[in-house]
Amino acid sequence: MSSSASGAVLKNATSFFSAKTIKTNKNNTLKNKKRMKPSSKAATAVLQTEHKGSLISSTSEWNSLKEHVKDIEKTHLRDLLKDYNRCENLTLEHDGVYVDYARQRVTEETMEKLYALARASGVKEKINAMFSGEAMNSTENRAVLHVATRAPRSKVINVDGSNVVPDVHDVLDKIKDFSDRVRNGEWVGHTGLPLTDVVCVGIGGSFLGPLFVHTALKTNQSHAADAQGRNLRFLANVDPVDVARALNGLNPETTLVVVVSKTFTTAETMLNARTVRQWIIAALGKEAVSKHMVAVSTNLKLVSEFGIDPKNAFAFWDWVGGRYSVCSAVGMLPLALQYGFETCEQFLKGAWSMDEHFATAEFEKNLPVTLGLISTWNVSFLGCDARAILPYCQALAKLAPHIQQVAMESNGKGVTIDGTPVDYPTGEIDFGEPGTNGQHSFYQLIHQGRVIPCDFIGVIKSQQSVYLKGEIVSNHDELMCNFFAQADALAVGKTPVELRAENCPDTLIPHKTFTGNRPSLSIMLPELNAYTTGQLLSLYEHRVAVQGFVWGLNSFDQWGVELGKVLATRVRATMHDKRNEGKMLDSSDGYNHSTERMLNRYLQGKAQLKYDTPSDVFPCDLINSEECRPPSSYA
Numbered sequence: 001m002s003s004s005a006s007g008a009v010l011k012n013a014t015s016f017f018s019a020k021t022i023k024t025n026k027n028n029t030l031k032n033k034k035r036m037k038p039s040s041k042a043a044t045a046v047l048q049t050e051h052k053g054s055l056i057s058s059t060s061e062w063n064s065l066k067e068h069v070k071d072i073e074k075t076h077l078r079d080l081l082k083d084y085n086r087c088e089n090l091t092l093e094h095d096g097v098y099v100d101y102a103r104q105r106v107t108e109e110t111m112e113k114l115y116a117l118a119r120a121s122g123v124k125e126k127i128n129a130m131f132s133g134e135a136m137n138s139t140e141n142r143a144v145l146h147v148a149t150r151a152p153r154s155k156v157i158n159v160d161g162s163n164v165v166p167d168v169h170d171v172l173d174k175i176k177d178f179s180d181r182v183r184n185g186e187w188v189g190h191t192g193l194p195l196t197d198v199v200c201v202g203i204g205g206s207f208l209g210p211l212f213v214h215t216a217l218k219t220n221q222s223h224a225a226d227a228q229g230r231n232l233r234f235l236a237n238v239d240p241v242d243v244a245r246a247l248n249g250l251n252p253e254t255t256l257v258v259v260v261s262k263t264f265t266t267a268e269t270m271l272n273a274r275t276v277r278q279w280i281i282a283a284l285g286k287e288a289v290s291k292h293m294v295a296v297s298t299n300l301k302l303v304s305e306f307g308i309d310p311k312n313a314f315a316f317w318d319w320v321g322g323r324y325s326v327c328s329a330v331g332m333l334p335l336a337l338q339y340g341f342e343t344c345e346q347f348l349k350g351a352w353s354m355d356e357h358f359a360t361a362e363f364e365k366n367l368p369v370t371l372g373l374i375s376t377w378n379v380s381f382l383g384c385d386a387r388a389i390l391p392y393c394q395a396l397a398k399l400a401p402h403i404q405q406v407a408m409e410s411n412g413k414g415v416t417i418d419g420t421p422v423d424y425p426t427g428e429i430d431f432g433e434p435g436t437n438g439q440h441s442f443y444q445l446i447h448q449g450r451v452i453p454c455d456f457i458g459v460i461k462s463q464q465s466v467y468l469k470g471e472i473v474s475n476h477d478e479l480m481c482n483f484f485a486q487a488d489a490l491a492v493g494k495t496p497v498e499l500r501a502e503n504c505p506d507t508l509i510p511h512k513t514f515t516g517n518r519p520s521l522s523i524m525l526p527e528l529n530a531y532t533t534g535q536l537l538s539l540y541e542h543r544v545a546v547q548g549f550v551w552g553l554n555s556f557d558q559w560g561v562e563l564g565k566v567l568a569t570r571v572r573a574t575m576h577d578k579r580n581e582g583k584m585l586d587s588s589d590g591y592n593h594s595t596e597r598m599l600n601r602y603l604q605g606k607a608q609l610k611y612d613t614p615s616d617v618f619p620c621d622l623i624n625s626e627e628c629r630p631p632s633s634y635a
């Protein structure tokens, strides 16, 4: 390792482990910020120069990769894929999860350089810090211990000197006890009926992970058998249409509501929780709430103030980030209610298997480390801004939306952990749809437009097996034929020479040419069940962490979501005041002219609406009580 690189390791390790250093750097940054004058661009440049030493981009490992881009530009995946040994070497496997990254624009030399970059950026030290409960989320002064939520009972993981694993298992035991009682009809609703339907009210990390796992499991035949006669729904958006859809057709007498919110302050969740509480009260009376509403939160005080019995609250901890919380009660309570606790145990075991691998396997054999480095290479060196997540498995339909939050909220940052503006792009734009649907939608752009690295994910055994007489392959084979074909179409492409040989008219040759050389990686699972879903989740979570570690970010805070929330609070107050005063906004209200005009248009439009019955507000006539009538000022 070069001296500049080892210097960077030391620097990184120091800024990582010592709160004092972080503070000093922050102060410097603040001082620098005050100095920011004429243009923020110039100020950023000043900051970058002053802090250059702490950016990974100043290391020899980074620069060597930059230089190496020229070598890679001379290659084409069409040729690289002819190399038998390269194909053999660029695969990885752990506990049944098989990854082939031979279709990435890398050689073995690239990989060596990437592993060196990981060492230079202190990835190993950061993994260790994470698993040992260090307060590595320094802007919130919190440990980052979602791995503890799936740790086996015997494991010891200390936060501030005390082992948190027993607390994790106390909550899991409580979830098992409660979900067993609901499922076997011991815990019944206010009118004595069993609670067969569960509505989870929560958003962001308190929604996307559980939805992803539920979607993955619901068509697995064995898990479906465990869920027979039961319903699990989610209510996330504050849009009343989502309320209507989530409650449509449900009977409050048989419905259990789980309010999931880490903070128990999220505006959307709390309004939805109050709305659903009203739906229960209107049908069954106030006293029904304790039987029909439970909560998952780190803020048990607010849970109790909301009117949910703290005995019916399932705790988690501030060292579990919202987007990393599916293995806590956030996901385990809804999933245990739907599928039984044993399914949750399988899921947690799968996640833990990948966690242990991540913590212990050498970099060259480490799936999350290798995939994280490849993504870093694509983003920071090959200039690919986006990534497509393309499961050839309908049950993984909610993987992309979940990873959007995990990855983009974690690594969509403009400064490093010590506040230094980065001089390289971070994060990537994630999107995706299950194949083959995507093929008939946005793949055109991926094949002939922009270069977007793709993750192809397939399974060997389908959750549903259909084999029609007379067909040469099964329905699942047909799906997987596309999984194999698309990756090669992207990598190999089609040349004008090949087209001419097929007698393609000259005028069409440019249109029908596929340049190829478009990177992808393929992940194959033996099947999709609770265990492998846990593995996949952990693989993606840690891959994101590795990228953040290399880029020097704090991947575990999300300050970028705050400003919009604050502005919405102001708009809410303005809307309320103007309606009460019967006035429109003017320039004295302090909004820019564009917003002022739009708000006025909205208020005028709303004022003209006539709501005759509450069902005009709640389209499916779901909520039918005095408290839900529109304010008189609407009419």
Ligand SMILES: O=P(O)(O)OC[C@H]1O[C@H](O)[C@H](O)[C@@H](O)[C@@H]1O
Pocket (backbone or CB within 6 Å): 203, 204, 205, 206, 260, 261, 262, 263, 264, 265, 266, 269, 322, 323, 409, 558, 561
């Ligand atoms: O679980 P809650 O506290 O209600 O938070 C729900 C969501 O709120 C915010 O939007 C955060 O950016 C997310 O990370 C979080 O998952």
